[in-house]
Amino acid sequence: MTMMPPPVTVQAVQQFADFDKKRNKFAPLMAIVVLHIAGFYAIQSGLLSRVVTAAMPTITTISIIAPPAPSVPKTVELSAPVPKAVIPPLPLIAVAPSEPTITPPQPTRAEAAPVATAAPTAPAAPSPTPPAPATPRTVSSVEYIKAPQLVYPNLSRRLGESGTVVLRILINEKGLPEQILIQKSTGYTNLDEAGRQAAQRALFKPMIENGKPVPVYVLVPLTFQLS
Template identity: 55%
Template sequence: MTIDGPSPDGLAKLGKFTAIVAIHAGFFYLLQTGMLRDAVHAVLPQVVNVSFVAPPAPQPEPPAPKTVPVMQAPAITPPPLPLLNITVENTITPPPAQPRSADAPSAPSTAQPQQAAPAPPAPPAAPRLVQGVEYVRAPAPVYPTISRRLGETGVVMLRVLISEKGLPEQAIIAKSSGSGNLDEAGRVAAMRALFKPYMEDGKPVAVYVLVPINFQQV
């Protein structure tokens, strides 16, 4: 008679059973010896104390600024001006009577003759030749060099026009000295002179005067 060995399924079930028994036996052993309690204490983490902090109470809102009513200044009415009592007499002045014109027909009006235009002012009188004019600055002639070398001498008579301000405006030769150089030197000297204005009826007037200049050598 042949005896067969255990099947694979049976061996597996036997192994699981044996493991379960071993685990229970070990757990019982640990529980009896106190090692399981120490292991639990070792695994448990340290307790963290958490305190609940209440949020801060909300700050009271600042009081709203007080509204101060604006007092409007009372309107000041200026006092009225003093009343003026004006008395007017209740009199009516009748309008003046208008004179009644005559019924006679009026004569035709005659044309007024046109007035003649005023004559233009007369031109000022031409300057006249006078005497007695005074010098403010007398002529200072320069003797021409060529005339000195040639020995020229003579008297030149100049007709000089003097303005209302006493300034010479024109000098012409009224009588020659016989030398053109001496005549020109005399004319230049007369134009550089200065005269006192000639007065007539209290007013300065333009006049002519005769100015003699003598050129001579010593």
């Protein structure tokens, strides 16, 4: 009698599918657990250290020893022995004793020659000094050929300046004013300068002494007065 397999129900198919899913889900986890167990066993048994030792390369230490330096022979200079000089003995000469002689001192050349004395030189004649130039004398008055023409400065006129300036004038042999000095000022620079310029334009009659014209000084007063 043939037995028939039980009918496959929908519930059984669903349970089988759930089991398959759980198996696929837990398969990686089980593999990890198995690997951890195998590693722990390898550490405990020393298998892992032997594998690492076998995999590491063997280190060989090589020492290089330098050959010794060749020895250099030393050069030693041998000094030749210096022969000693042989001095022959001097012969002895017999000298007869002589009587001492006295030599009188010879006069020196300075004592023998007469001393030459220099003749006294005559004093030089003094050179004649040129006569000192005579200083022109000062006269009280001179004659005009062209009298000074005063020009009143406009500024001094507006300011009301006035006064008398006394000029010391050197008149040369030609009657020209060679030098003009201010003997006494008016107190105003413009008036003093105007008086000096007026005297510069003047012409004097030369002073005659012994028939010759001579330079003289003269004092010339010039008055500035407002009209």
